[in-house]
Amino acid sequence: MKKWEISVIPGDGIGTEVMPETIRVLDTLAEIHGGLTFNYKEYPWSCEYYLEHGVMMPEDGLKQLAQSDAVFLGAVGNPKLVPDHVSLWGLLVNIRRGFEQVINVRPAKQMKGIASPLVNPNEFDFIVVRENSEGEYSEVGGRIHSGEDEMAIQNAVFTKKGTTRAMEYAFELAKTRSGLVTSATKSNGIVHSMPFWDEVFQETAKQYGDIQTQSIHIDALSAFLVSKPHMLDVIVASNLFGDILTDIGAAIMGSIGIAPAANININGKFPSMFEPVHGSAPDIVGKGIANPIGQIWTGKMMLDHLGEGELGTLLLDSIEEVLQNGVKTPDIGGTASTIEVTNEIIKRLKLRA
Ligand code: ATP
Numbered sequence: 001m002k003k004w005e006i007s008v009i010p011g012d013g014i015g016t017e018v019m020p021e022t023i024r025v026l027d028t029l030a031e032i033h034g035g036l037t038f039n040y041k042e043y044p045w046s047c048e049y050y051l052e053h054g055v056m057m058p059e060d061g062l063k064q065l066a067q068s069d070a071v072f073l074g075a076v077g078n079p080k081l082v083p084d085h086v087s088l089w090g091l092l093v094n095i096r097r098g099f100e101q102v103i104n105v106r107p108a109k110q111m112k113g114i115a116s117p118l119v120n121p122n123e124f125d126f127i128v129v130r131e132n133s134e135g136e137y138s139e140v141g142g143r144i145h146s147g148e149d150e151m152a153i154q155n156a157v158f159t160k161k162g163t164t165r166a167m168e169y170a171f172e173l174a175k176t177r178s179g180l181v182t183s184a185t186k187s188n189g190i191v192h193s194m195p196f197w198d199e200v201f202q203e204t205a206k207q208y209g210d211i212q213t214q215s216i217h218i219d220a221l222s223a224f225l226v227s228k229p230h231m232l233d234v235i236v237a238s239n240l241f242g243d244i245l246t247d248i249g250a251a252i253m254g255s256i257g258i259a260p261a262a263n264i265n266i267n268g269k270f271p272s273m274f275e276p277v278h279g280s281a282p283d284i285v286g287k288g289i290a291n292p293i294g295q296i297w298t299g300k301m302m303l304d305h306l307g308e309g310e311l312g313t314l315l316l317d318s319i320e321e322v323l324q325n326g327v328k329t330p331d332i333g334g335t336a337s338t339i340e341v342t343n344e345i346i347k348r349l350k351l352r353a
C-alpha cells in the first residue's frame, strides 16, 4: 500500500469551503485505485490563527511541513482581519521561500462546457512556467533624494542559476507535450536583464535539439494569448511577466475559480506546494457557491507531481464531463453549489473507474 503524506492548509475564506470537498475527491480516487492512501495532516494557519497567536504560522512551521510529500493549500487572506502583506508574506511567501519553490506552474486550457470570453476560441492548452524567486520582484533598490528630486529605484535581479533552472524546467515540460517553448522577453526595451534572459534561453535550447523555440516580446505575447492562444504550448517567463500572463490565462479560461497552480521545489529537498490561482474570495464566502474546480484541478497537479498521473488524467476528464453536463457554479453561468459540483465529479469518477 502506497501512502502519500499531505500537509493540508485550508487557510481563509473559501479555502475552508473548497478544501474539504477536494479531500472527498482525493479519497474517492484512493478508493478507486485501491493500492494507495492519502494521509492528511491539517494545519489551521490562517488570519484567524494570526489573531490568536500573532503569527500566520508557528516558528517551526516549515519543519512540521517538511516531513510531508506535498503541501496542499486553499487560500490565504482576510483583509478585514489582517493586512494582506502580513498574511501573504507570513504564510505563502514564507513557505515558497523556505522550501525553495523557485518555479510556479500554471496551465490554461479551454475546458469544454465553459464559455471563454474569447469570441472564437480554438481549443487552447498551454502552460506558463514562471520564475518564482527573483527577477523584477527583488528587494534591491530604494528611494533617494527628497522633494522635487525624489526618486525610486527598483533593480531586477536575474542570476544565471535562477534563469537557467526556469528554462530547463520549461524545456523538460515541453518534451512531454507538443514540443514548443515560447520565451517571454522584452529585450528591445529592457537592455540588461532581458538580453541576458534571451542568451540563457538560446543556450538552454541548444541542449534540447528536438524542441522548437520562439521568443516574443511581452506586449505582443499578451496580445497573442488573446488572439491565438491555441498556437502556444509551454511559455517560460520571468516573475513579473509570468504573473501577468497567468492572469490572462485564467481570464480566457472563463473564471479564476477553475484555475490551478503549483509552486515547485525542483531539487526534491523540500515539498512542493499546490494552491489554486484564486484567493479567499471574501465576497462569496459562506454562500456555498465557491467553484471547487480550481482546488480540485490543483489536486490533479499534485497527483501528477507525486507520479500518480493516471489518476490525474481520470480526474481532469471527469471535471470536463461534469462541466459539459452543465453542473456548474454561478461564476461560470450555472446554479449548482460547491457541494453539488463535487458530488457530480465524484459520481463521474466512480462511473469511469
Ligand atoms: P487575493 O488577494 O487573495 O487574490 P482577491 O479578492 O483579490 O483575493 P479572489 O479571492 O481570487 O481575489 O477573488 C476575485 C474574484 O473572483 C471575486 O469576485 C471572487 O468572488 C471570485 N472568485 C475567486 N475564486 C472563486 C471561486 N473559486 N469560485 C467563484 N468565484 C471565485
Ligand code: MG
Pocket: 279
Ligand atoms: Mg487580491
